[in-house]
Amino acid sequence: MHPLLSKQLDLLNEPQKESVLHGKDPLLILAGAGSGKTRVITTRIAYLIGAEQIHPASILAVTFTNKAAAEMKERVEKMAPGSSRVMIKTFHSFGAWLLRLNAELMGLKPSFVIYDDKDAVELLRTIYPDQPRNELKVYASLISKAKDECLSPSDNLKEVSNDPRFPEYYAKYEEKLRRVGNADFGDLISLPVRLLKEHDEVRKRIRQRFRAILVDEYQDTNRAQDMLLEQLVGPENRLCVVGDDDQSIYRFRGARVENILSFEKRFPDTKVIRLEENYRSTGHILAAASAVVNNNQGRLGKTLWTQKGDGEKPRVLYFSDQREETAYVTDLLKDKRYEETAILYRTNAQSKSFEDCFRKNNIPYRLVGNLSFYEREEVKDCLAYLSLLLNNADEVAMRRIINKPTRGVGAGAISKIDPFLDDTDDVLEAIKLSLPHQRGKAKKSLEEFTAAYARPLWDDEKDSLAYYIRQFLDRFSLMEHYRGRDRAEGTTREDNIHELINSASEYRGTTEELVRFMEEQGLNPPSHDETEHVQGVTLITMHNTKGLEFERVIITGMEEGLFPRGGGDIYENEEDTEEERRLFYVAVTRAMKELYMTSCRFRPRYGRLEESWPSRFLNELPAEHISESAPYDDFGGSSSSKEQDPWNESQDVSYPEAGKLDIPQGGGKVLGGYSVGTRVYHDDYGNGVVFNVIQNGGHLVINVQFESGKTAVLMPEFCSHKLEKLAHDEWQ
DNA sequence: AGCCTCTTTATTTTT
DNA sequence: TAAAGAGGCT
Numbered sequence: 001m002h003p004l005l006s007k008q009l010d011l012l013n014e015p016q017k018e019s020v021l022h023g024k025d026p027l028l029i030l031a032g033a034g035s036g037k038t039r040v041i042t043t044r045i046a047y048l049i050g051a052e053q054i055h056p057a058s059i060l061a062v063t064f065t066n067k068a069a070a071e072m073k074e075r076v077e078k079m080a081p082g083s084s085r086v087m088i089k090t091f092h093s094f095g096a097w098l099l100r101l102n103a104e105l106m107g108l109k110p111s112f113v114i115y116d117d118k119d120a121v122e123l124l125r126t127i128y129p130d131q132p133r134n135e136l137k138v139y140a141s142l143i144s145k146a147k148d149e150c151l152s153p154s155d156n157l158k159e160v161s162n163d164p165r166f167p168e169y170y171a172k173y174e175e176k177l178r179r180v181g182n183a184d185f186g187d188l189i190s191l192p193v194r195l196l197k198e199h200d201e202v203r204k205r206i207r208q209r210f211r212a213i214l215v216d217e218y219q220d221t222n223r224a225q226d227m228l229l230e231q232l233v234g235p236e237n238r239l240c241v242v243g244d245d246d247q248s249i250y251r252f253r254g255a256r257v258e259n260i261l262s263f264e265k266r267f268p269d270t271k272v273i274r275l276e277e278n279y280r281s282t283g284h285i286l287a288a289a290s291a292v293v294n295n296n297q298g299r300l301g302k303t304l305w306t307q308k309g310d311g312e313k314p315r316v317l318y319f320s321d322q323r324e325e326t327a328y329v330t331d332l333l334k335d336k337r338y339e340e341t342a343i344l345y346r347t348n349a350q351s352k353s354f355e356d357c358f359r360k361n362n363i364p365y366r367l368v369g370n371l372s373f374y375e376r377e378e379v380k381d382c383l384a385y386l387s388l389l390l391n392n393a394d395e396v397a398m399r400r401i402i403n404k405p406t407r408g409v410g411a412g413a414i415s416k417i418d419p420f421l422d423d424t425d426d427v428l429e430a431i432k433l434s435l436p437h438q439r440g441k442a443k444k445s446l447e448e449f450t451a452a453y454a455r456p457l458w459d460d461e462k463d464s465l466a467y468y469i470r471q472f473l474d475r476f477s478l479m480e481h482y483r484g485r486d487r488a489e490g491t492t493r494e495d496n497i498h499e500l501i502n503s504a505s506e507y508r509g510t511t512e513e514l515v516r517f518m519e520e521q522g523l524n525p526p527s528h529d530e531t532e533h534v535q536g537v538t539l540i541t542m543h544n545t546k547g548l549e550f551e552r553v554i555i556t557g558m559e560e561g562l563f564p565r566g567g568g569d570i571y572e573n574e575e576d577t578e579e580e581r582r583l584f585y586v587a588v589t590r591a592m593k594e595l596y597m598t599s600c601r602f603r604p605r606y607g608r609l610e611e612s613w614p615s616r617f618l619n620e621l622p623a624e625h626i627s628e629s630a631p632y633d634d635f636g637g638s639s640s641s642k643e644q645d646p647w648n649e650s651q652d653v654s655y656p657e658a659g660k661l662d663i664p665q666g667g668g669k670v671l672g673g674y675s676v677g678t679r680v681y682h683d684d685y686g687n688g689v690v691f692n693v694i695q696n697g698g699h700l701v702i703n704v705q706f707e708s709g710k711t712a713v714l715m716p717e718f719c720s721h722k723l724e725k726l727a728h729d730e731w732q
Numbered sequence: 733a734g735c736c737t738c739t740t741t742a743t744t745t746t747t
Numbered sequence: 748t749a750a751a752g753a754g755g756c757t
Contacts, residue, residue: 065746092747116747134740134752185747220746253745347743369745406733523747543744565743583744606742607748739753 033589034280056085095188109181114522147186148254196231218243222254282311314595340551342538364536405481408441465507553591
């Protein structure tokens with residue numbers, strides 16, 4: 001046996017060893033939470049290299065995040081020298097790699113830069129200058145949604161949006177982007193799909209190149225990514241996907257659990273391996289997690305087990321408000337086990353009360369997530385300067401920087417450039433053509449601007465790219481500009497730019513290297529989390545915890561409407577609830593030894609103090625595996641007693657068939673003015689009909705079937721501002 | 733170009 | 748509530 005392989009296999013227990021070794025392709029590995037997914041993938045890679053004699057460079061491993069890719073690379077590199085030649089990339093950077101090789105074929109500039117969502121909005125603004133930004137934002141996100149499904153403007157876009165104007169917006173956007181020659185994030189997946197579909201030679205070559213393909217976190221793939229896989233994998237290729245359908249929590253951004261659920265059907269002769277041993281959590285925690293996720297219908301099903309003992313029972317705590325919640329957590333932290341503890345919440349806003357309290361009590365904490373380095377204006381500005389250098393057609397970049405620093409080029413001057421943009425795609429050329437019409441300061445500035453771009457940048461290519469970028473930006477006095485703003489605003493913009501430039505010091509001073517640098521900035525910006533290395537309690541959203549583990553986990557805000565989230569006053573369809581339940585499962589399985597769950601009766605929401613019920617998920621926890629404090633007494637008794645559960649009654653309601661608006665016969669009891677058959681209008685959901693009315697825990701609860709097919713459970717007293725009763729024949 | 737005020741709108745997040 | 752966007756005014 002190859003030494004690499006035996007070394008990796010030693011890390012696995014017997015059943016895993018068996019599975020990984022004898023797994024035939026295609027291989028679907030259903031790996032439960034805490035089962036060591038990444039380790040299994042690296043072992044599989046070692047197996048392919050060692051036992052199957054597949055050349056490392058013929059192996060492609062795909063992940064979702066840069067972090068996951070880096071982690072896997074590190075592990076693979078540890079295995080042996082040759083295995084560092086395995087290509088490990090995110091879906092997007094693999095797509096970019098493929099497109100670089102075939103840029104012209106797909107209508108891209110070889111030096112294309114990657115537009116993010118905000119650039120997409122700005123591109124739309126160049127087409128529709130009079131539309132408010134917010135409206136264009138909606139179209140931009142619809143376009144990106146369409147691309148996630150691999151849909152072109154010519155396809156039927158009804159599934160993405162019913163807006164009759166959307167196809168036109170998308171078509172014009174696409175046309176302009178192709179003319180500019182740049183790519184957006186969606187293109188990085190959907191264009192390679194087209195490339196491989198339409199060009200037999202390319203597809204053949206790529207399939208020969210990558211003999212074996214492995215995908216991590218397969219449950220997070222969207223339609224386009226799955227289509228890319230289908231193109232990459234021919235009869236001769238080996239495919240192995242690893243995922244956990246129970247941890248699919250990114251449906252909202254296009255991930256389709258269906259991909260993993262239907263994998264066996266789509267790839268015949270799939271061998272399925274379940275990795276069900278959990279190496280992370282103690283017994284009660286694992287039992288609680290399993291019991292909750294068992295309530296989901298659409299899942300393949302696994303039975304997690306652990307060799308560890310039962311451990312402590314997870315604790316459920318009820319408080320009256322946030323103040324009590326933070327006080328309790330602060331009290332827990334008296335033991336100073338800061339690094340071992342993570343506080344999890346559903347929405348970022350919930351971190352605030354903890355931050356305030358921790359600052360007051362001198363408890364060190366680190367806030368994970370949010371604020372990306374590249375959302376910083378000044379960095380985007382610098383990249384726009386460079387982008388225009390690479391691509392004279394980049395109108396988005398030009399508009400961003402033409403008057404930054406302010407050089408007297410206002411709306412008037414720009415409107416004089418616009419007509420020339422109809423004649424030429426080269427925006428610098430258009431500016432030059434407009435010069436005879438410009439006057440005063442604007443004219444002088446624009447002359448200087450175009451002259452600065454005309455001067456050659458590279459001389460003898462002796463210096464690093466950082467040197468040349470600095471030289472180039474100096475032509476526009478950018479540093480002085482930001483230094484001035486820093487002094488006025490107390491910001492650190494200049495430092496941020498230096499940081500950006502410094503990261504270019506490992507590149508040589510050539511155009512090709514600049515392209516490489518820009519791609520790196522677009523796809524893999526250095527993380528700029530200032531709190532990353534800070535020691536302290538971890539404050540983190542549940543979504544962000546994927547792949548992490550903590551000795552002690554506190555899941556806060558276990559309240560209906562917050563978690564599972566409803567739109568403030570509305571509880572969404574079953575699919576949404578199942579996704580929230582999976583999120584809860586992810587959160588629970590982060591805990592190694594101790595788990596706390598807290599629920600508040602009152603919590604401020606949109607400025608008002610709102611009352612809510614304990615999360616339904618708390619009721620799904622098996623009583624024998626948890627210990628529970630008394631819930632807020634107004635709800636009467638303990639919340640584990642099912643009769644008192646405010647949700648129990650409404651759960652028995654039989655919902656009408658989805659998509660069908662059955663209008664129930666009126667009549668029956670009338671409560672608070674509502675009865676079965678009452679017609680309503682809701683600001684967000686449109687027309688609907690009440691099909692059930694109950695009085696529950698002192699609140700009126702109605703079930704509504706909307707025309708859209710959506711069903712909802714509403715509490716009229718909490719959403720009177722959005723909900724309206726309609727007369728019998730009055731549909732709006 | 734920048735300041736001021738009025739209005740709108742409230743997840744989750746990667747690339 | 749509060750933060751961001753839009754639009755008007757100087």
